[in-house]
Amino acid sequence: MGTRGVEGAYQGALRAFQNPMLALLHQTHAPFVVTVLAMVFTAERPRVAVADSHAEINDALAQLRAAGYGDEDNQPLPTGNARDLCRQWVQAGWLVRQVSDDDVEVYRLSAYGVGALEVAGRVGGVRTRVSESRVRTLLEAIERLAQDADPDVMARIARLHEEIQQRQKELTRLEQGGAVETVEDEQLLEAAENVLHLARELPADFARVAESIKAIQRDVVAELRHDVRPTGEVLREYLARGQRILDATPEGRAFAGALRLIGDPAQIDDLWSHLRTVLRHRFTHLLPEQQRRELTEISRRIEQGVKEVLTAQRQASHVITTQVRNHDPMRDRQVDELLRDVMSGFHKWVPGSRRGEAVEPLRRLPVADVGHLRQRMSDLRPPQPPAPLREWDESEDTADADTRAWGGPRYAELRAHLAAFAGDAESVDVTAAFRAAVEDIQRPVDLLGLLEIAHDAGMTETAEVAVVDTVRPDQTRRRFALGGVVAANPASADRSGGDE
Structure with missing residues (x-):
């Protein structure tokens, strides 16, 4: 050695x-x-x-x-x-x-x-032992690894054909009345212990992923606090890292791959169904109470682990984003320099001071002494007042037709038209009256004015949806949909004093 x-x-x-x-x-x-x-x-x-x-x-x-x-x-x-x-x-x-x-x-x-x-x-606890279930798990994992690593298309096609033939043979046997092959309780017990052995590793794995995310969060925040670069540059670099935080560590990448399998709600539902099937079998009575409880809690522990990791990721992104938004390295540097100046002043003042000596307080902050401010820019010409307005001759004609056409509702014409359309009736359909109006009072703003007049006179909304076409002053048309409205006859309201 x-x-x-x-x-x-x-x-x-x-x-x-x-x-x-x-x-x-x-x-x-x-x-x-x-x-x-x-x-x-x-x-x-x-x-x-x-x-x-x-x-x-x-x-x-x-x-x-x-x-x-x-x-x-x-x-x-x-x-x-x-x-x-x-x-x-x-x-x-x-x-x-x-x-x-x-x-x-x-x-x-x-x-x-x-x-x-x-x-x-x-x-x-129960000592794990070499069993058929554990060896089968190992062999299946190795087989799956070999299949994923082998890029040979023909080999994969051959394996799929072989698997299809085996499944088809088993299906034919069952359809012809064949019995389902039963498994001994001892083998089921070994398989359950193997499942529990695998499930016990999950909580620690989830916790390691969550703590890895929190460690990256602490590192990023520490770097932000010591950074002197502009905030915008820090925002682009570290905020992107915070949003893709699962891709930054081996544990995070492994969890992201596992999440594609267990993050689907259908997968969790299937897991619950499989566990209920297992717990209904008679062999589970051979398990200790603690192991039966662990079997029941496998799905919940997986959900809790996924939730813990996603919560850690969300909190890390939030903390990093908040730090980037609220942290100003240049301002913090100025504050640090100011504090250092204050401490330096104390170091100079304390040795020469006496015990009980009165200290004159600073009652106001000092103001910078500006000698002379620049009064004008590079233009050497003196400032000139604006040109005077032209005198307006009242005798001149003003073209107010276009201005009135683009103005507000024509209440007088609309009220007269609504009363004429209603005639002697107690109520009138507002949308029908608008459709029957002349083009000058069929503008979009006149539709609003007509509804305002109907509201003042007293109106009732119906369940019908009405569509009306309006004409703007430039002859463009706009179509509006509104709820059906029945208004009281404005002429009747005027006679009864309803306008007051």
Whole structure:
């Protein structure tokens, strides 16, 4: 064995044991930490309020100490209260303290904490063993890898034909009355344990992706705070990185690929259906209660993991966007220079000052002394007043026809036309009256004026939708659709004093 190889392997082991997950499992109070974290943070409750966490951990400490644990000749327990322990666990990287959506401070397990609990659960739980299900999973994964890596079209066509023939043969046998081949309960039990073994890896994977996104968020914000480039340039570079944050890490790219499989609601529904089918089978009674509960919660744990990663991505994008919008590096640099000037002034003033010496306060900010402002630009000509307006001769004719044509509604003509169209009737159809009007009062603005007159006289809306054509002064036509309106006869309203 070479010395160089031993040294390299030893350095790799040292780096591995610096990982917070192995540090948790290697410390003296690891059994207590694993027990408490597993009891407080469950699949149904991944986030716990800070006050509730402290209360539950203090209660667990009191119960264990009352049972005799923590003595010199028994398993040691950590000293201090739950608040101190949680602070230590946050610093060690096993817990994460954050603010929830409803502005409540909560704890959640970090990726290292989840991984440590999974390792402890696998070691202390049912021992995984080599089984037909695990070997089949391995063989199928290798076969799938070989198929995806093989670019030979003819080989893939041959494999598909072989698979179709096998499936067709099985379908023909079942259609001819063949029985479904049953599987022994022992084999089903092994397959269920293999499924649980695979599912236990998912929470730690999801947590690692979420924390990787948060780490990129912290790096980007730190770079923004130390940047002196223009805000627009920073916005284009880092905002794009924040929006594509899943593509920036290996964990994020792997999660994006998995999301295409499990992000489809139909896939989640199928998973729920398959799990219900499994749980109805008699072999599940051979599983311990904890494993049956884990089978039931597989789908929910996947949904929670996907939601946690997407929430982390959304929060990271929001934080980076807000930082870019509100952060002005040049302004912060000026503030820093001003503070340094103030501190420098204090350093110069304090050594020469005496204890109790009166300090004259600064009652107003100093004003820059501007000697002389420039009064005129490069044009040497003196400013001239504008040319006087031309005197208007009242005898001149003004062309007001076009101005009146483009003006507002002609209320007098519209009211007279509506009354004439109504005749002796008590009510009148406003749209029919507008269609019967002359072209001079069929402008779009006259339609609004006619509706205003109908409203003043008292109108009723019908369920009918009416379409009317209007003529603008330049002879262009506009078509409008409006609800049917029946108005009271304005002549009757005038006679009865309704205009008052």
